[in-house]
Amino acid sequence: MLSAVVWLALAAGGPENLASRFHGEVDVGGSLIDPSMHVGAEVGFALGMPRLLLRAEWNPWFSLQTRDGLQPGVFNVGAGLELRFFDERLASVFLVGTSVLLFKSAFDEPGHAGLFLSIQPAVLRFPVGTFHLRFSPLSMAILAPSLEAIPLISAQFRTTVGFEL
Amino acid sequence: MRALAWVLLLSQPAHAFSIGSAFADPCHERITVEALRDTSFDFSDTDAQRPLKSEAELRLAGWFLERLGEAAIAPPPVDERVLNSFLVGVRRPDVEGWALRDLASIRSLQLDLDGQSAHFLRAQRDEGTEGNASAIAESRAYMLALIDSSRLSWVVGADLLNVPTWVEHYADVNVPVIEAAYLLAQALHALQDSFSHTYRTEDVRRINVVMTYLGAFNPDWVERTHGPQHSVVLDRCELPENAAAVAAATQASHELMVAVEQYWRSGNRTEVDAVLDRWLSLTPDCNVDNGYCASPTPRIIENEKARGCSASAGAFVLLGALLLISRRRRFH
Numbered sequence: 001m002l003s004a005v006v007w008l009a010l011a012a013g014g015p016e017n018l019a020s021r022f023h024g025e026v027d028v029g030g031s032l033i034d035p036s037m038h039v040g041a042e043v044g045f046a047l048g049m050p051r052l053l054l055r056a057e058w059n060p061w062f063s064l065q066t067r068d069g070l071q072p073g074v075f076n077v078g079a080g081l082e083l084r085f086f087d088e089r090l091a092s093v094f095l096v097g098t099s100v101l102l103f104k105s106a107f108d109e110p111g112h113a114g115l116f117l118s119i120q121p122a123v124l125r126f127p128v129g130t131f132h133l134r135f136s137p138l139s140m141a142i143l144a145p146s147l148e149a150i151p152l153i154s155a156q157f158r159t160t161v162g163f164e165l
Numbered sequence: 166m167r168a169l170a171w172v173l174l175l176s177q178p179a180h181a182f183s184i185g186s187a188f189a190d191p192c193h194e195r196i197t198v199e200a201l202r203d204t205s206f207d208f209s210d211t212d213a214q215r216p217l218k219s220e221a222e223l224r225l226a227g228w229f230l231e232r233l234g235e236a237a238i239a240p241p242p243v244d245e246r247v248l249n250s251f252l253v254g255v256r257r258p259d260v261e262g263w264a265l266r267d268l269a270s271i272r273s274l275q276l277d278l279d280g281q282s283a284h285f286l287r288a289q290r291d292e293g294t295e296g297n298a299s300a301i302a303e304s305r306a307y308m309l310a311l312i313d314s315s316r317l318s319w320v321v322g323a324d325l326l327n328v329p330t331w332v333e334h335y336a337d338v339n340v341p342v343i344e345a346a347y348l349l350a351q352a353l354h355a356l357q358d359s360f361s362h363t364y365r366t367e368d369v370r371r372i373n374v375v376m377t378y379l380g381a382f383n384p385d386w387v388e389r390t391h392g393p394q395h396s397v398v399l400d401r402c403e404l405p406e407n408a409a410a411v412a413a414a415t416q417a418s419h420e421l422m423v424a425v426e427q428y429w430r431s432g433n434r435t436e437v438d439a440v441l442d443r444w445l446s447l448t449p450d451c452n453v454d455n456g457y458c459a460s461p462t463p464r465i466i467e468n469e470k471a472r473g474c475s476a477s478a479g480a481f482v483l484l485g486a487l488l489l490i491s492r493r494r495r496f497h
Binding site for chain 2: 061063064065066067068105106107149150151152153154
């Protein structure tokens with residue numbers, strides 16, 4: 001995926017043109033349903049209307065049934081597309097990738113890997129100096145680090161804020 | 166967020182000795198595992214009729230044990246399937262198969278007008294001093310019905326029962342349990358609650374009065390008629406003041422387990438009845454006027470409430486001092 005992005009970037013033109021097509025982002029957020037938080041970093045490359053994205057995030061989970069408190073949760077990596085509308089004030093993001101379990105759960109060991117899916121239908125982008133503040137009031141993420149006999153699936157409804165350069 | 170925290174705190178799933186959650190110690194689970202020590206539950210006579218234990222069952226039993234608390238509890242001398250059956254069973258009356266965040270379902274379970282005997286509490290009809298005897302009789306009948314069913318299941322060597330159970334982070338987990346142990350565990354839940362839902366004598370052996378949970382939701386509640394209200398203080402097995410009740414609940418649970426195991430094999434229920442007689446007998450003529458025959462239980466509740474109030478008052482004083490300091494700094 002990374003080589004494909006580099007190849008597309010080289011095909012896109014000279015260095016100035018190239019730099020303007022990249023963006024980077026860091027964000028933080030949480031979910032009350034399936035209580036959790038997430039800290040993520042993202043890079044993107046404009047390829048005409050859609051932007052190709054690569055994302056990595058840490059997604060610790062809160063325990064309600066036990067006194068384990070904040071559990072390490074999962075580490076997610078994914079690739080996808082971002083579409084921007086209304087003079088790039090609004091964006092929609094779709095990502096798919098891999099979710100890796102970071103703790104020993106009732107039925108699964110750390111390191112178990114499965115599916116990561118994220119849909120952000122509406123991300124508001126506000127210009128702040130040379131940055132953009134990004135705010136996603138409600139998005140959905142499916143984390144399924146184990147899809148075996150007893151699947152481990154977390155459906156999170158997230159609120160996220162981030163800075164984009 | 167603060168409102169959510171209050172909702173979660175006020176809606177703890179357990180309204181008895183607590184079951185394990187982010188907000189409460191796993192009291193029923195600890196008492197049951199401790200009581201299983203020195204027992205000899207052996208289902209090998211009928212194990213051949215059942216499928217072999219799965220890897221998931223072994224993992225779940227280990228996960229349950231790891232979460233019994235900071236105090237290390239040695240694994241009881243029963244296999245993983247038996248342990249799962251007891252732990253899923255003893256949690257069942259408080260949560261059924263619901264997630265702990267399913268507050269509406271859990272609240273409806275707590276307020277079930279016909280379900281109070283599962284938690285050794287008064288039903289609406291259990292009024293006055295006579296209400297103590299009727300509440301005890303109803304809970305005892307509930308326990309004996311479960312114990313009789315458990316014997317029937319043991320005798321026929323019933324198939325494993327798949328019980329929908331909420332296991333954190335997993336949806337739709339059906340835990341295969343041995344029905345006889347699972348039913349006995351639900352009876353144990355009621356027996357254990359008889360130590361957190363009653364005022365008892367100094368030696369914790371006899372019951373002086375049975376408490377009410379429904380009373381807290383009844384605007385016409387009168388202590389003399391409906392009994393003292395349920396107190397979360399008595400649910401907390403980690404409080405030193407409740408140590409005697411917890412020890413007695415563990416002893417009573419162990420005695421009932423041993424007696425039921427004998428009953429399964431012999432068909433003679435005499436020892437089961439004797440255990441229930443020993444721990445569920447009522448001291449006559451205890452009422453609000455004589456301080457429930459000078460039971461020490463109300464003092465435990467009042468002392469703990471006072472401690473909670475003084476801690477809160479201390480926090481307010483500290484907050485006030487911090488505010489004052491911050492105002493002074495701003496003005497200078």
